[in-house]
Amino acid sequence: MITHFQWxxxxxxxxxxxxxxxxxxxxxxxxxxxxxxGEIEWTGIHPEADDETSVKSMIHELMLYHVYE
Structure with missing residues (x-):
């Protein structure tokens, strides 16, 4: 789960x-x-390959909620 999400x-x-x-x-x-x-460009370390797809999905949902709504 993503915590402390900021944009x-x-x-x-x-x-x-x-x-x-x-x-x-x-x-x-x-x-x-x-x-x-919707492209995500990592500026430092990025999640492990096993987690990256689910992390990107969570980020897209959070951005839809916070920015596009």
Whole structure:
């Protein structure tokens, strides 16, 4: 489960899409850029291959709830 999920616009002009996201997963901190097309670009370490698909799914759900709603 993702905890402490945070997001902020990538650019000061909020009309331009793109967001910096950060969160914890399995007690480890992760940071990424969430692009307008849904692509996730990891800016540091990324989840293990076994977890990456489920983490991306959770991120998409959180972004839909927080940003697009």
């Amino acid at each position: 902020k616009p990538l650019f000061e002009d909020r009309n331009l899409p793109g967001w910096r996201i950060s969160f914890y997963f399995k007690k480890q901190s992760f940071q990424a850029i969430y692009h307008k097309n």
